Amino acid sequence: xxxxxxxxxxxxxxxxxxxxxxxxxxxxxxxxxxxxxxxxxxxxxxxxxxxxxxxxxxxxxxxxxxxxxxxxxxxxxxxxxxxxxxxxxxxxxxxxxxxxxxxxxxxxxxxxxxxxxxxxxxxxxxxxxxxxxxxxxxxxxxxxxxxxxxxxxxxxxxxxxxxxxxxxxxxxxxxxxxxxxxxxxxxxxxxxxxxxxxxxxxxxxxxxxxxxxxxxxxxxxxxxxxxxxxxxxxxxxxxxxxxxxxxxxxxxxxxxxxxxxxxxxxxxxxxxxxxxxxxxxxxxxxxxxxxxxxxxxxxx
Numbered sequence: 001x002x003x004x005x006x007x008x009x010x011x012x013x014x015x016x017x018x019x020x021x022x023x024x025x026x027x028x029x030x031x032x033x034x035x036x037x038x039x040x041x042x043x044x045x046x047x048x049x050x051x052x053x054x055x056x057x058x059x060x061x062x063x064x065x066x067x068x069x070x071x072x073x074x075x076x077x078x079x080x081x082x083x084x085x086x087x088x089x090x091x092x093x094x095x096x097x098x099x100x101x102x103x104x105x106x107x108x109x110x111x112x113x114x115x116x117x118x119x120x121x122x123x124x125x126x127x128x129x130x131x132x133x134x135x136x137x138x139x140x141x142x143x144x145x146x147x148x149x150x151x152x153x154x155x156x157x158x159x160x161x162x163x164x165x166x167x168x169x170x171x172x173x174x175x176x177x178x179x180x181x182x183x184x185x186x187x188x189x190x191x192x193x194x195x196x197x198x199x200x201x202x203x204x205x206x207x208x209x210x211x212x213x214x215x216x217x218x219x220x221x222x223x224x225x226x227x228x229x230x231x232x233x234x235x236x237x238x239x240x241x242x243x244x245x246x247x248x249x250x251x252x253x254x255x256x257x258x259x260x261x262x263x264x265x266x267x268x269x270x271x272x273x274x275x276x277x278x279x280x281x282x283x284x285x286x287x288x289x290x291x292x293x294x295x296x297x298x299x300x
Contacts, residue, residue, distance in 0.1 A: 026057070026059070027059055028054075028059045028060065028061065028064070031050065031051075031053070031054040031057065031059070031060075032054070034050050035047050035050040035051050035054065035071075038050055039075070042079075044075050044079040044080050045080065047075060048072050048075050048076065048080070051068050051071060051072050051075075052072070054068060055068055055069075065096075065097075066093055066096070066097040066100045069089050069090075069092060069093040069096075070089075070090075070093055070100075070102055070106065072089045073086045073087075073089035073090045073093065073109060074086070074109070076089060077109060077112070077113060083112070083113040083114075083116040083117050084113075084117060086109070086113050087110060087113035087114065087117070090106060090109055090110045090113065091110070093106065094106060094110070107126070108195060108198070109195075110126060111123050111126045111127050111193045111195075112193060112194050112195040114126060114193070115190060115193040115194045116194060120190060120193075123190075123193040124151070124189065124193070127189070127192070127193055144156050144157075144158055145157045145158075147160070147178045148178055148181075148182050150182060150185060150186075155178075155181070155182065155185075160177065160178065160181050163181070164177065164181075219274065219277075222277055223270055223273045223274060223277060225266055225269045225270055225273065228262065228265060232265065233254075233258065233261050233262055233265055234254055236261060236264070236265045237254045237257065237261045240261075240264070243264075244257050244260070244261070
């Protein structure tokens with residue numbers, strides 16, 4: 001928490017800046033402390049002005065210049081909601097210090113500014129220079145008929161089918177589905193350029209969806225059921241007659257019920273293998289479960 005004295009000093013520095021001879025009136029540490037104090041008090045315009053004075057001062061070391069430009073851009077973008085001013089700082093930074101990427105975040109900030117300024121075409125081009133569009137049509141399962149070309153990316157019926165399931169037979173309905181699928185991609189790309197994917201709540205949801213997809217794929221690889229042999233299905237039928245011999249099927253034979261018996265047999269085998277696999281994972285993981293009623297911890 002910034003004390004009143006620190007805030008008073010920070011505001012004083014904003015007013016004093018450099019002396020009449022053009023020399024810095026303050027040290028590097030004072031400039032940085034003042035800018036931090038102003039920022040923490042949500043005096044964002046004053047914080048930017050302090051950073052601007054620091055840039056013009058004679059005490060700023062060369063290594064601080066790109067950091068200050070980046071911080072000013074972030075304040076304009078995140079706190080002052082001024083993407084034009086933010087883009088100006090980021091552009092100067094990128095031009096003067098092309099090797100400074102700030103962990104690859106600078107480019108993302110610039111793309112977000114372009115998108116927020118309504119320059120979607122420029123934002124899309126900037127993003128495409130940073131990363132390649134996801135989705136390789138050469139690896140798309142199913143029908144490889146190309147139904148759309150999005151900035152060089154081939155979209156096939158197989159790709160769409162893998163997302164929505166069975167495709168409609170009517171050409172008009174299928175064409176509409178293709179348009180909706182492409183629109184979804186465009187909306188998602190626009191959201192990425194705005195930085196929506198970096199929001200904590202969105203990251204959580206993306207992580208949850210990723211876990212679901214990976215879990216399903218992992219189970220398909222891990223749980224493999226050997227087909228029934230010999231009298232496996234007959235024994236299963238005999239052990240579960242009460243389940244099958246009901247109503248209109250009260251006098252049904254094994255041969256009549258065989259398809260249903262095989263389906264149930266496979267489902268129970270998969271369930272048993274799933275339970276064993278999960279128990280094995282729980283035993284090897286360091287985890288505690290907490291009772292919702294008592295709040296006490298229990299081990300798997």
